[in-house]
Amino acid sequence: MSHTKRSFIQACLIRALPALDRVDAGIAHAEALWERLTAKGYGAPRQTGPRESVDWYARLVEPSRGWFDQFWTAYGLKRDRNGAAMRWYQLGDLTEHEARRIIDAAKQDNRQWRETAQPGQVRKMAQGWLHEKRWMDYAPTPQPPLSGGYSAGLAGDAQLRELKQQLASLQRLNAAAPSKELQRQINELVQEIGNFQRPGHG
Known part of the structure; x- marks a missing residue:
């Protein structure tokens, strides 16, 4: 049977039945005993419940969600989309120009990775790439001139x-x-x- 601190101290006092002038001392003794039991792993139960999760992708609204989808495809590493969506959400209200620059840089990063990655090398996930603003490492791709x-x-x-x-x-x-x-x-x-x-x- 598991106890809360409240029920444990009540049980101790009921069992000991101290005189009225010794109740405060009995409470202090029970509290000290509870703390010692907790330190040894027999007191307050540890919190083992699931962490509250947030669907960051669902929080994205248009046009930001559409831009994120393009980034996700361009970056090419399909792991932890929700974490990447969180970082995209934290970028705030991007302009189309800013979003295009990030998407373009993600394409360049993906291409560079496929061309230069060594065996056993682990690529940075999209979440970390966005958090570190790695798109600033890439110059926008210039458009080729028309011929003639x-x-x-x-x-x-x-x-x-x-x-x-x-x-x-x-x-x-x-x-x-x-x-x-x-x-x-x-x-x-x-x-x-x-x-x-x-x-x-x-």
Whole structure:
């Protein structure tokens, strides 16, 4: 039969039947005995009930849920969707541009993993990837220029502007939190921009 602290102390006093002027001392003795029994594993029962679970995916509303679905597919590691949904929910109200950047980076990460993963290497789960904001390690994928004459020239100018915008964004990120990966991407963009601006390009 299991006791609560209340019922245990009551039972001790009923069994001991102390004089009225000894009731307080009897309670103190019973409380001390309860604490000792608990320390030895015979007192208060341990909580073994199931933890309350939250369906984080169900909490996502459109358009956030649709963007998360695209991210989940793009990342490609189908483990703990609810944990990933929790992290997505914690990102707050994303703009479409922000969501697209995360999805694009997830595609790049998935492709890089498939190309470079070593045997026995364990990939970071989507939940951790989102929590660590790993999409900031990837530059947005530039769109290829259109081919042919005037249209190609316009597309090339647009791509050059986009590359310069990406460079400025990466430089700001690297100034706030320097990293070798960001610096590598900055160097590559600087070289690519230099190629665009070289006489005779296109």
